[in-house]
Amino acid sequence: MDSPHFQVANDSHVAALLPLVRAYHEFEQIGLSEQQRCDAVLPLLSPDSQVGRVWLIFISQQVVGYVALCFGYSIELSGRDAFIDELFLVESARGQDIGKQVLEFVIRQAASLDVAALHLEVSRANNRAKRLxxxxxxxxxxxxxxxxFKVASN
Incomplete structure (x- = not known):
């Protein structure tokens, strides 16, 4: 298996990205409409986004997943922090150390973006991901x- 390579996603990648986001949401049982998904992803795709980044993950010229990093700030951790908000690999790309390489890449990118700490959420039942x-x-x-607490928007 080739090593993964990464490309920062921009608005020209929406057609490739949104089916992956939908697949991740189905896997995690996240109930967003297609429009809600699109509206949530778009702010991450501008080149100067202050809210985060999305990278497409490629193996041999084929998109096999994505990872989204969303920025915040922590007094306790003394600076900018970020959540690995979503990390998804298609089934055929799992179990091949790609996830490990994705995390190594994201950690390097976070350091270059002056992120002091990374966080992530993982399902209590997802032992494979917790181990990774x-x-x-x-x-x-x-x-x-x-x-x-989900704040209602107008």
């Missing part, structure tokens, strides 16, 4: 419980 993230150096913050 642990091996890459991500630690569970058992002292904390991620909680979310």
């Amino acid at each position: 993230y642990s091996q890459a150096g991500f630690l569970a913050r058992d002292r904390y419980h991620l909680m979310t």
Whole structure:
């Protein structure tokens, strides 16, 4: 298997990216409409986006996935932080160390973007992903419980 290579996604990649996002959302049982998905992804695709980046993942000239990094800020962690908000590989690309290489790439990119800390969420039942993230150096913050409040928009 060839090593993955990465390309920052821009608005010309929407047609390639959105089916991957839909597949990830189906896998994770995330219920967004096609329009909601598109509206959520577009702000990440401008070259000077202040909210994050998306990279398409290629093996041998074929798109096999994507990874989205979304920026925030943490007083506790003394600077810009970011969530690996979504990381998806098509089934045929899984189990081949590509995920490990994607994480190594994202960590390097985060450092170049002055990110002090990376976070991610993983399903409690997804042992394969938890093992991958642990091996890459991500630690569970058992002292904390991620909680979310969805603010209604007008």
